[in-house]
Amino acid sequence: MAHIDLPEFEQMSPAIQGKARPILEKTGKLGEIFKLLAIDEKVYFATDVMIQKYLLDETSLSYDIKESIALLISVENGCKMCVDVHKSIAKMLGLTEQRIEEVLKGVDAISTTKEEKALLNFCIKASKKDNYKILKEEITALKEMGYSDVQVIEAVAITGYFNYINTLSNVFALGE
Incomplete structure (x- = not known):
């Protein structure tokens, strides 16, 4: 309650x-x-x-990546309600049951490219309290993998959004 x-x-x-x-x-x-x-x-x-x-909205990142970020950050933050909601949204957006289960097991379990895994791991790191320790070299590495500035900013913005919404959900015990 x-x-x-x-x-x-x-x-x-x-x-x-x-x-x-x-x-x-x-x-x-x-x-x-x-x-x-x-x-x-x-x-x-x-x-x-x-x-x-x-x-x-359609953006520079695919719905697949955006929902993967949503699920991963919600898992990291222990937000069961958001995980459950985004499992359903991910299905509606066309993610397979297999992809959703892989994401819920963590980045290493996802069958995807090393570039996508790098971006998802970067988002997890960006979601942490010590995200101020992220180095320019880490962003440069993502860009060298083919990600644009817009994509990196968008990924971090989505990460921040889920930290925000997970905090609201967790503090007020939603979905319990």
């Missing part, structure tokens, strides 16, 4: 109800993270922009 009272649809602002209505019509329920964010319109809409721009 969440450590905070989560609003039901009727308690949300009209602007957030407008965002919630299509979700309710499609799935019949609102997730706890949606309800938590709905407590504060500013937090909700700032987060919604991040979701749209980082995860749902």
